[in-house]
Each structure stands twice: as C-alpha cells, then as structure tokens.
Amino acid sequence: MWASILSRRQSSAPPPLTIHAPWAWPSWKKTAIKVIGVAGLLFVLMVGLALAGDPSGGSTGTAADVIAQTAGSPTAAEMAAEIGHVKISLNMFFLIFGGALVFFMQAGFALVETGFCRSKNAVHVIMTNFVIFAIGTIVYWAIGYAFQFGGAGSFATLGATEPMGALASVAPDWGVIGYQGFFLAGKSYDVAIVAMFFFQLVFMDTAATIPTGGMAERWKFSAFVVYGAFISAILYPIYGSWVWGGGWLAALGRNLGIGHGAIDFAGSGVVHAVGGFAALAGAMVLGPRIGKFGKDGKPRAILAHNMPIAIFGVIILVFGWVGFNGVSTLAATDLRFGIVIVNTFISASAAALASMFLVWKVWKKPDPSMTANGMLAGLVAITAPCAFVTPIGAFVIGVIAGVLVVGSIIFVERYLKVDDPVGAVSVHGVNGVWGLIALGLFADGSYGAGWNGVEGTVRGLFYGGGAGQLAAQAIDAAVVFIWAFGLMYIFFRIQKRIQGIRVTRDEEMIGLDIPEMGVPAYPASPHL
Amino acid sequence: MKYIIAIIQPDRLDDVVDALTEAEINLMTVSDVMGRGRQKGEAEIYRSHVEPGNLLRKVKLEIAVNDPFVASALEAIVKGARTGNIGDGKIFVLDLQDCLRIRTGETGAVAIG
Numbered sequence: 001m002w003a004s005i006l007s008r009r010q011s012s013a014p015p016p017l018t019i020h021a022p023w024a025w026p027s028w029k030k031t032a033i034k035v036i037g038v039a040g041l042l043f044v045l046m047v048g049l050a051l052a053g054d055p056s057g058g059s060t061g062t063a064a065d066v067i068a069q070t071a072g073s074p075t076a077a078e079m080a081a082e083i084g085h086v087k088i089s090l091n092m093f094f095l096i097f098g099g100a101l102v103f104f105m106q107a108g109f110a111l112v113e114t115g116f117c118r119s120k121n122a123v124h125v126i127m128t129n130f131v132i133f134a135i136g137t138i139v140y141w142a143i144g145y146a147f148q149f150g151g152a153g154s155f156a157t158l159g160a161t162e163p164m165g166a167l168a169s170v171a172p173d174w175g176v177i178g179y180q181g182f183f184l185a186g187k188s189y190d191v192a193i194v195a196m197f198f199f200q201l202v203f204m205d206t207a208a209t210i211p212t213g214g215m216a217e218r219w220k221f222s223a224f225v226v227y228g229a230f231i232s233a234i235l236y237p238i239y240g241s242w243v244w245g246g247g248w249l250a251a252l253g254r255n256l257g258i259g260h261g262a263i264d265f266a267g268s269g270v271v272h273a274v275g276g277f278a279a280l281a282g283a284m285v286l287g288p289r290i291g292k293f294g295k296d297g298k299p300r301a302i303l304a305h306n307m308p309i310a311i312f313g314v315i316i317l318v319f320g321w322v323g324f325n326g327v328s329t330l331a332a333t334d335l336r337f338g339i340v341i342v343n344t345f346i347s348a349s350a351a352a353l354a355s356m357f358l359v360w361k362v363w364k365k366p367d368p369s370m371t372a373n374g375m376l377a378g379l380v381a382i383t384a385p386c387a388f389v390t391p392i393g394a395f396v397i398g399v400i401a402g403v404l405v406v407g408s409i410i411f412v413e414r415y416l417k418v419d420d421p422v423g424a425v426s427v428h429g430v431n432g433v434w435g436l437i438a439l440g441l442f443a444d445g446s447y448g449a450g451w452n453g454v455e456g457t458v459r460g461l462f463y464g465g466g467a468g469q470l471a472a473q474a475i476d477a478a479v480v481f482i483w484a485f486g487l488m489y490i491f492f493r494i495q496k497r498i499q500g501i502r503v504t505r506d507e508e509m510i511g512l513d514i515p516e517m518g519v520p521a522y523p524a525s526p527h528l
Numbered sequence: 529m530k531y532i533i534a535i536i537q538p539d540r541l542d543d544v545v546d547a548l549t550e551a552e553i554n555l556m557t558v559s560d561v562m563g564r565g566r567q568k569g570e571a572e573i574y575r576s577h578v579e580p581g582n583l584l585r586k587v588k589l590e591i592a593v594n595d596p597f598v599a600s601a602l603e604a605i606v607k608g609a610r611t612g613n614i615g616d617g618k619i620f621v622l623d624l625q626d627c628l629r630i631r632t633g634e635t636g637a638v639a640i641g
Contacts, residue, residue: 303574367575
C-alpha cells in the first residue's frame, strides 16, 4: 500500500521550468529615455526652487501673524497679549511633550520587571505593568487628581484661568487634602488644569507601577487590580497634596520657618519613595517566592530570564526621565531645565558605575542586574534635587546612590528577609529618601527664589544654608515612609483577610502565566 | 542496527558533524539539552549570590546506524568531541530493534541509510 501511494505521487512530477530570455529594447530607445529623464529631473529641480514658498523659514512668522485690529501693525497691548499667549502655549506644549516622555517610562518599567523575573511569569508581570496605567488613568481622573491638586491654587506657568482653591485644612495653611476637580468637571474643565492633569497622571502611574516589581511572581491579579485603584485614589494623591498640592509639608517653611518647607522637585519622595515603600509593605505581607529562602533561611538567587530586555528597559527609563525631571520646571521658559537634564544624566551614570565597580570588586563580575539597579538608583536620587544642585553635586549624589542601592538590596534580602525580585524597595524607596535628604545637603543657592512662599533661594547644608532645609527634607522623608509603608501595610493586611492577595502554591510553581492569564509568554516551541 | 546517543560539549558540535560527514554518516538528530557529570554545573553570579549551578548546557546527538558503520561512527564522534578536558561527554550504544522509513514504508537495515 505504501508503495502504491508513493508511486502515484512521483508520477505526477511538476512540469519542467522554462526560463524566458530577458526582453530588451533597441539601444537608441534606451539613450532617449536617459536624456529625457535627466532633462526632466533638472527641470523639476529648477522649477521647484523658483516656485518655492519659504524653504529657509526666514520670512514665516511676521507682524502680520500677531492678532491686531489693524493687520500688520499691532499695538503694544496687542503684542503683549500675543507674547503672553505664546509663552503659555510654549509651556503647555513643553508639558504635554514631557508627559509623553514620562508615559514611555511605563514601557521601561514593564521591560525591566519582566526581564528580571522568570519566563513562566512573564505575561503576568508585564500585564500588571500594562493594566496599571489604565486603572490609574480612570481612578486618578475621577478622584485622585482632585485630592492632590484640588487646593493647589493656580498653575502660574500655565496661566491658570481659574485657581484650584478647594483645600481642606486642619488649621490655617495646614492643608491635608484637596477636593475640587473630580472627573475634571466644573471649574477644572480648563486647558491649563487638564494639561496639568496629564502631566501629573503619568507621574502617579510611575509610582503605581513600582510595587508590581517588588511583589512580582506571586501576586494574585484580582488583588492587584484593587490595589491599583487604591494607590491612585488615596495613597499617592493625598501625600502628593501635602508636597505639591499646597499642603502642610510644603508649608513648613511659611508656618514654622523650617527652610522652604519640604521640596521635592520631580518626586523622589512623592513618586518613588511612595512606590518603593508600598512595594516593601506588599512584599512583606505577600511573603517571599517559594524557593527564595532555603531551609537554612538564607536567600538564594532566582535568575532573571531576559537580561537584554531588562537593560533595554533601563535605557527607556533614562530616556523618559528627561521628561520626568527636565519638564518638571512646568515651563519651557524656565531655562533651568537644561541643567536639570544634565544633572539627571550625570547622577544616573555615576550611580551605574559606582554599582558596577562595587559588585565587580566584591563578587568578581560586573553584575548587569546590579548595574541596572544602580543607574535607576541614580535617577531616583537626583529626582528631588536635580534643579537645585550643580553637576558636581549631581555626581556625588549619584555615586552615593549607586553604593546605597547595592547595600540596600543585600540588607533587604539578608536582614529583613523580604523578597523583592527587582530591587524596587532599594531603588525607589531607599534612594527616594536619599534624594530628599541630598537636596538638603547639596542645594547650591542658585535656584528656587521664593520657593513655597519663603524668601531667598534654596540652599543646603554644604553650601552655607544651615540645617533648615535639611530638617524640612528629613521631616518629609519620615512622613513619606510612615504614610506609604504604614498605610499600605494596613491595606494589604486587610485585603489579605478579605480577598486574599497571593496565588496558590500550585499556581506559583507552574508559573502564573497559564493559571492567571491563560496564555504563556513563550510557547515551548513554535511548532507545538 | 545500533542506536548511538552521544552527549557532547556544545562547542564541539561542528567538529563532530564534520567528522561524521567524512565517515559518510549523514543522518542524525541533534538537540540542546541540560545535564551534568561529576564536574557539576557552572557557578552563576547574580545580585550578590554565587550559585553553584546544577546543570550545564550540552548537545545530544542521536544516530541510527547499521552494524558495519558503528565503529566508524564512534571514531568520528570521539575525533570531533575529544579535547581531553573534563566534560567532553559520553557515548551510549543501544541495540536497535527495527526502523521504518515513513516515506517509503521500507523497514530494517535498508530504511536506516
């Protein structure tokens, strides 16, 4: 039977291939085509130039473009109005563009965390990083932004038409929570306030996505969704209102004469320490991954499954940080932003090298995962002081951050016995606090005149500013730890009791991708 | 008919295939495998931990041959895979009961070559 089937197949052999001779034109036709082609091209080039509009841009944008009663000759008042409008327009464009850069950091976090975890959990880890943005956007729009910025007053660099003036205070100028701007409705339906919402939204989401790393590979997805709503409605915005929304921490200078009050330029505390300490609370309540600690109680390495993707994520984060720090001036017209961005890169690089050389010296290899954490630590640490320090200050802050993150990772694992798969606690929590403190030490007094309503520029301990600013920063650091760690610990304990926050042992062993998400990241073989 | 299973170092694969080709043995199945011998695995350094490492990457060759080719197959594998270092690998030779070529339905010795 086999033989008969085979012979039938072989008898119907395909017809032989016939190769056609290439067609050709007579040579005089070829020459004619060439001549016409070249002449035509020259003609198009010359005519194109002769008919051009304003290819150099030198005569685009003139007095005629200024809105005026008499076209072409605007009055001084008309010019002033136009300049004001252009200035605010420029700032708002800057802000939205910066927000887009910060949003792209979501990709960085997703790749770093997924790369650092095991392949059997890759879909789960990236899904938490992905969905947190959607949850955060809706909840922050509905509730969070109002709590954080409802009492922030007006946004000067955005020419706020209507102030956000609803701040609940325990005493005069001791604001604790805003309450205006829910759903961006009413007064907050305003170009400046909505643009500001976008910029603040991406910051909130950065904080919210940090615990997905510290709690990775064992977190129940349904529990994560509830967490996402809580952090974007309560944890992040309320503390944020104390520092950025006109609340009591920012007012410490005005009220008690402690420096300029708490200063956190782009969010070492507001964003990173909040996320990092929430991750610590979550990782503690969840417990370590199975196999992280041996029977002797000693920690083991659980290897990353895709180091190139993790490093790629770090590079995306550095790129996004241009917006995170640089655009936090909230104004393209505040030219300090160039210094801010350079400080950010110097600190990040110094920290990466400090981590790399440290682990190279101690463990004989320039461990890429530690180097990656080092660069992120440098970014987090410079986030609060970036606008107030010199490039040399940024370098020193970065070196310390790079050493601190390595020490902290070891401390968290070996002494606290907490399993933090990606180093979120050490990168964001510990270095967030370091960033706040560093501002109190390294602020050089060249920037921040009148910050938080206190006269004079911001000057730290090392630049003859005394300990006032340092004290304000230390208070802020203590408050962010107590608030973020304390509240999230209570939250996760309650959630554990009511809903359960950890997957089952079987689900964890097989990997969360199939039981929780229904699909593996990497099918065993493309043919299976 | 014999079934030869050889576990070799991944970096010796090209040399082994060349040697087998020279010995006119063209049919083989190759797979990436993890394993270890007495030398244990290679240490991995990650986030302050030096892990002893349990398994090493190896390559597994499977070759079915008729009896006259067994000696030259073994010779070729050894020639290609041997460096004299620990971890060069092992070759196992099994008796092969039968073989069927799916395309033609031939069985036995004819089907192998």
